[in-house]
Amino acid sequence: xxxxxxxxxxxxxxxxxxxxxxxxxxxxxxxxxxxxxxxxxxxxxxxxxxxxxxxxxxxxxxxxxxxxxxxxxxxxxxxxxxxxxxxxxxxxxxxxxxxxxxxxxxxxxxxxxxxxxxxxxxxxxxxxxxxxxxxxxxxxxxxxxxxxxxxxxxxxxxxxxxxxxxxxxxxxxxxxxxxxxxxxxxxxxxxxxxxxxxxxxxxxxxxxxxxxxxxxxxxxxxxxxxxxxxxxxxxxxxxxxxxxxxxxxxxxxxxxxx
Amino acid sequence: xxxxxxxxxxxxxxxxxxxxxxxxxxxxxxxxxxxxxxxxxxxxxxxxxxxxxxxxxxxxxxxxxxxxxxxxxxxxxxxxxxxxxxxxxxxxxxxxxxxxxxxxxxxxxxxxxxxxxxxxxxxxxxxxxxxxxxxxxxxxxxxxxxxxxxxxxxxxxxxxxxxxxxxxxxxxxxxxxxxxxxxxxxxxxxxxxxxxxxxxxxxxxxxxxxxxxxxxxxxxxxxxxxxxxxxxxxxxxxxxxxxxxxxxxxxxxxxxxx
Amino acid sequence: xxxxxxxxxxxxxxxxxxxxxxxxxxxxxxxxxxxxxxxxxxxxxxxxxxxxxxxxxxxxxxxxxxxxxxxxxxxxxxxxxxxxxxxxxxxxxxxxxxxxxxxxxxxxxxxxxxxxxxxxxxxxxxxxxxxxxxxxxxxxxxxxxxxxxxxxxxxxxxxxxxxxxxxxxxxxxxxxxxxxxxxxxxxxxxxxxxxxxxxxxxxxxxxxxxxxxxxxxxxxxxxxxxxxxxxxxxxxxxxxxxxxxxxxxxxxxxxxxx
Numbered sequence: 001x002x003x004x005x006x007x008x009x010x011x012x013x014x015x016x017x018x019x020x021x022x023x024x025x026x027x028x029x030x031x032x033x034x035x036x037x038x039x040x041x042x043x044x045x046x047x048x049x050x051x052x053x054x055x056x057x058x059x060x061x062x063x064x065x066x067x068x069x070x071x072x073x074x075x076x077x078x079x080x081x082x083x084x085x086x087x088x089x090x091x092x093x094x095x096x097x098x099x100x101x102x103x104x105x106x107x108x109x110x111x112x113x114x115x116x117x118x119x120x121x122x123x124x125x126x127x128x129x130x131x132x133x134x135x136x137x138x139x140x141x142x143x144x145x146x147x148x149x150x151x152x153x154x155x156x157x158x159x160x161x162x163x164x165x166x167x168x169x170x171x172x173x174x175x176x177x178x179x180x181x182x183x184x185x186x187x188x189x190x191x192x193x194x195x196x197x198x199x200x201x202x203x204x205x206x207x208x209x210x211x212x213x214x215x216x217x218x219x220x221x222x223x224x225x226x227x228x229x230x231x232x233x234x235x236x237x238x239x240x241x242x243x244x245x246x247x248x249x250x251x252x253x254x255x256x257x258x
Numbered sequence: 259x260x261x262x263x264x265x266x267x268x269x270x271x272x273x274x275x276x277x278x279x280x281x282x283x284x285x286x287x288x289x290x291x292x293x294x295x296x297x298x299x300x301x302x303x304x305x306x307x308x309x310x311x312x313x314x315x316x317x318x319x320x321x322x323x324x325x326x327x328x329x330x331x332x333x334x335x336x337x338x339x340x341x342x343x344x345x346x347x348x349x350x351x352x353x354x355x356x357x358x359x360x361x362x363x364x365x366x367x368x369x370x371x372x373x374x375x376x377x378x379x380x381x382x383x384x385x386x387x388x389x390x391x392x393x394x395x396x397x398x399x400x401x402x403x404x405x406x407x408x409x410x411x412x413x414x415x416x417x418x419x420x421x422x423x424x425x426x427x428x429x430x431x432x433x434x435x436x437x438x439x440x441x442x443x444x445x446x447x448x449x450x451x452x453x454x455x456x457x458x459x460x461x462x463x464x465x466x467x468x469x470x471x472x473x474x475x476x477x478x479x480x481x482x483x484x485x486x487x488x489x490x491x492x493x494x495x496x497x498x499x500x501x502x503x504x505x506x507x508x509x510x511x512x513x514x515x516x
Numbered sequence: 517x518x519x520x521x522x523x524x525x526x527x528x529x530x531x532x533x534x535x536x537x538x539x540x541x542x543x544x545x546x547x548x549x550x551x552x553x554x555x556x557x558x559x560x561x562x563x564x565x566x567x568x569x570x571x572x573x574x575x576x577x578x579x580x581x582x583x584x585x586x587x588x589x590x591x592x593x594x595x596x597x598x599x600x601x602x603x604x605x606x607x608x609x610x611x612x613x614x615x616x617x618x619x620x621x622x623x624x625x626x627x628x629x630x631x632x633x634x635x636x637x638x639x640x641x642x643x644x645x646x647x648x649x650x651x652x653x654x655x656x657x658x659x660x661x662x663x664x665x666x667x668x669x670x671x672x673x674x675x676x677x678x679x680x681x682x683x684x685x686x687x688x689x690x691x692x693x694x695x696x697x698x699x700x701x702x703x704x705x706x707x708x709x710x711x712x713x714x715x716x717x718x719x720x721x722x723x724x725x726x727x728x729x730x731x732x733x734x735x736x737x738x739x740x741x742x743x744x745x746x747x748x749x750x751x752x753x754x755x756x757x758x759x760x761x762x763x764x765x766x767x768x769x770x771x772x773x774x
Contacts, residue, residue, distance in 0.1 A: 027494065028299065028493070029298075030295055031294075054494055054503075057497055057498060080504055084265055084508065084512060087508075094263060112505035112508045114508035114514070142505040143505075
């Protein structure tokens, strides 16, 4: 690659990461494209979520999971699929299927109003899933308009970890306009503070689909903040944000000199 | 694929579909990528529109049309290309070219102010095209700011069907902020009601590029509503909406139990 | 391809273009996908920018640059990478690396507040880079909120050209909501007029990521206006805008007949 060229950039954690996770949202991408994406940015991807119920339809599930394993990326069943299975009293079937198919992770959420899962139901589900899988729980409703107070977030986060979740996702959806964000996409700082206080920064993963949101978390919590709902095409861009190689976070690579 | 796992989901129509159409908008995608997309979600795609005038430039037209035929997907010339040909008095050339190239469908619209096509001109064009092609007509202006009253929409829809259109597209563009939507992307319900009354729900195809718009139509009209201007990368996501496998439409797979 | 079919469309410049440039923004795309994109729209792409600091991480740099050379497209190092190198006093290393790697172009910007580069520093950097590379300079801050007055833009544009820039980019970012645009994405016409007056339309390249912005420039300055920050997936779409084959610019292919 020619002459050596090194910049001073923040130190990043390596795989298998406990912090500094990049958690990607797959909406039903072709396997061949997933292979190309991972060829380019595999070292920066830790978790690959088959968004909501797409795993139920994706014809490339088996080769994709093999590909993810090759790149040391954890494949994860979306939380909505589990919510549907729960509402239809088929959780055991779903977990057996996920294990047989080769998923190392499942997400447990109670975000869909139609499922009407309670906090206690969710804790039970987390404990059940955690016996066989790495569990990402998710806190926060998927509906805008009636945001829960910060105390409720904190209590549910603590309960999820007690029940056996490895990490807790703070809801932002693919849109970045609900949960930890208001309808314009701005961060609801009180909620963020509350979940960090409840879980510690290492066990919270913030869903932050937009670049401005990602930059906000990187500037506030540093290069190794856990971030989720990253579009596959944005992984390399996020990595540059973490390293201070984009204008929005350049203070990380270029501290002010006086 | 491991243990059997089945959920209760709404019944979907199959190919060749008369209702439940998913009509995709191609903005000039590489052939190889189109092949990967169809490998993943071919069974859920019914029509593939070469958006506006892209068919005039796309170097992969012939292999793409062959690929679409293999997947039982109807390739369609964009309406704007026909509008330009009409304004330049070259409609016969365009239709001859489309037939020779292997397009089974053409779209007939009068959305571009520069073409200034009248309703009668359009009906004539539909009749001419319908002699050789499956015709999708389109109703609604592409310009924001002066939305037509619902009665005008209804009259034009009825006229298009009389002239020979197989289905009528209700305009929303790639942006989802004109035609049947206001500038913020909200559905203009009066217009939607009027076109459904005029044509029947089976012969209307709603252009609904955003997830919230798609969910609105699925909740209102059920899993087999016809939807258009779907991005190729969103087809599997739309199919999960139709099946109640995303939070926004989960009431379809999880009816409330009391 | 069947029957001959030709429309009257505006005359476009050809490669190597001095005007009518399409300047693409790569955010870290896989090499195989870049190859597919260039297969489809290579003749319409003139410059391929490795956005901000992505070139520092992109594992496909060498094959991508070879591919770009095959398609007569100029590969360009993003300006932010140079800003970081400058702030870390490693500009010579960066330029040596860029030359050895095979970049024909570099961008020189001073858009990141953290770098705090002055106008004179920038002119010096342009002169240094121009000895070995085709230089695109960039004018305009990447931060919203405090837009510079039009006179300041004009002075910096003139200074950049004097220092040796081949073209000057007018800042719009990937978002299209800063620099020459206000926060809603509307064009700041006074700034546009000032930079055109300072440089002449042929040497200004407008960053215009959204379709509405692209259409505005094409309608105002004609099919051969220089446009930048085009997403790879939108290149064919932009070419249809330039040729009057999309509703927004159809007046270019269909002048009003009276």
